[in-house]
Amino acid sequence: MTTDPNYPWQTVFDKLKTWARVNSPWAIHFNSGSCNGCDIEILATLTPRYDIERFGVKLQGSPRHADVLICTGPVTRQARERLLRTYEQMPEPKFVVAVGSCAISGGVFQGCYNVVGHIDEVLPVNAYIPGCPPRPEAIIDGVVKLLESIKGK
Amino acid sequence: MTFTDFSPLLTILFFPGGLFLMGVGLLYEWLDHKLVARLQNRIGPRWFQPFADVVKLLAKEEIVPAIVNPYLFVGLPLVGLAGALTAALYVPLMGLPPAFNFPGDLIVTLYLLSLLTLSLGLAGWNTSSRFSLIGATRALTQLFAYEAPFLLALLGPALVARSWQVSEIVSRNAGQWLIVTQPIGFVVALIGLMGKLELPPFDAPEAETEIVAGALTEYSGRGLALFHLGKAVELVVGLTLVAALYLGGIGNPLEFALKTLGLLIIMAGFQSVLTRLRIDQTVGLWWRYGALLVLLQWVIWIVWKGLSL
Numbered sequence: 406m407t408t409d410p411n412y413p414w415q416t417v418f419d420k421l422k423t424w425a426r427v428n429s430p431w432a433i434h435f436n437s438g439s440c441n442g443c444d445i446e447i448l449a450t451l452t453p454r455y456d457i458e459r460f461g462v463k464l465q466g467s468p469r470h471a472d473v474l475i476c477t478g479p480v481t482r483q484a485r486e487r488l489l490r491t492y493e494q495m496p497e498p499k500f501v502v503a504v505g506s507c508a509i510s511g512g513v514f515q516g517c518y519n520v521v522g523h524i525d526e527v528l529p530v531n532a533y534i535p536g537c538p539p540r541p542e543a544i545i546d547g548v549v550k551l552l553e554s555i556k557g558k
Numbered sequence: 559m560t561f562t563d564f565s566p567l568l569t570i571l572f573f574p575g576g577l578f579l580m581g582v583g584l585l586y587e588w589l590d591h592k593l594v595a596r597l598q599n600r601i602g603p604r605w606f607q608p609f610a611d612v613v614k615l616l617a618k619e620e621i622v623p624a625i626v627n628p629y630l631f632v633g634l635p636l637v638g639l640a641g642a643l644t645a646a647l648y649v650p651l652m653g654l655p656p657a658f659n660f661p662g663d664l665i666v667t668l669y670l671l672s673l674l675t676l677s678l679g680l681a682g683w684n685t686s687s688r689f690s691l692i693g694a695t696r697a698l699t700q701l702f703a704y705e706a707p708f709l710l711a712l713l714g715p716a717l718v719a720r721s722w723q724v725s726e727i728v729s730r731n732a733g734q735w736l737i738v739t740q741p742i743g744f745v746v747a748l749i750g751l752m753g754k755l756e757l758p759p760f761d762a763p764e765a766e767t768e769i770v771a772g773a774l775t776e777y778s779g780r781g782l783a784l785f786h787l788g789k790a791v792e793l794v795v796g797l798t799l800v801a802a803l804y805l806g807g808i809g810n811p812l813e814f815a816l817k818t819l820g821l822l823i824i825m826a827g828f829q830s831v832l833t834r835l836r837i838d839q840t841v842g843l844w845w846r847y848g849a850l851l852v853l854l855q856w857v858i859w860i861v862w863k864g865l866s867l
Contacts, residue, residue, distance in 0.1 A: 425613035466770040469778040496619035
């Protein structure tokens, strides 16, 4: 099939694909050296109280099944390899969300001898969620903003 | 060149096989998830969730690991889905008479339904990641556990109707609720179906807390979507089969909807109440209790039949 954007069915297919992507973001969670505060908040987001299955978000164990990589914490020298490997195991199209102050800037761990830095120095990040740790509502808001940005493309 | 009849092609591609069946399967999958969510005091997914999941997976990149046999990796999801779709041709879907039938098609249907689990096992073995290997071993172990009791349970109605043909069994037992006379068979058949679909408490083969995603760990994109669709189709076909054999047959679409949904509600209840069984517990449950109880019921039925003659 041709990929010429001028064909009408091409735009229909593109719209269908975008609709499906926005409505079914499967996530995988990776901790690259966080203090666990953000991870607890992410787990709280996944509980029945917030029930993000409403929006189609599902936590996946395998990076092969995931669309969104939710990263927490600064990247330590030891976790850098693992983070990159997890990212490379995910099939295209993939998105990265950095959760928490440390993931955005390195936070209190900035300049430590064993820390590479923030997530942005290792991976291309699509959405940042500030907070120490961010509340579940903030995490949901961040994911929704990411989905809005996918819709716009 | 004679006139070509397109109706078998339509039967296979659109109704009742093919696209229509996939749609109904995904809708039933949503109902199942929604019911479980409501039982867990959640709101649950939106009605188009499984459709969005499948379209998204089909539009994603498919990574073929370097170590696998690529033909098997690409072909197995197709075989699994084809098996489930073919099985649908022999059951009274939507209350319509089966699209095709021949004497003994009950056995063929059951084996076609097992094809999905077999390809799942082979897929897990083929990808040779440690998680998928354990998942495949568990899937096949579970297959050996539930298959014989499930088969025995579905042969109970066949014994009553003195036929191995699904359409014959349904028409001869019409209006006769075998759940009353063969309650053990019904329970074993329903729980066997849950084992077949790897629903909780029989989800040890894809236990996400221990072995990532079981046999499908390395699958992404198209392969994952096809296995997903195969499971959804198998859910509908299995529910139709159990409802047709044990709940007094299926005469019209309304009856189909009511009976299969009733079964789905019971299954959702089991799913949210019970916790995951270890694989040895699953095997023990089926062989120590399931198979023996069904055999006991067979003996009772045969003795009663012999006395009343």
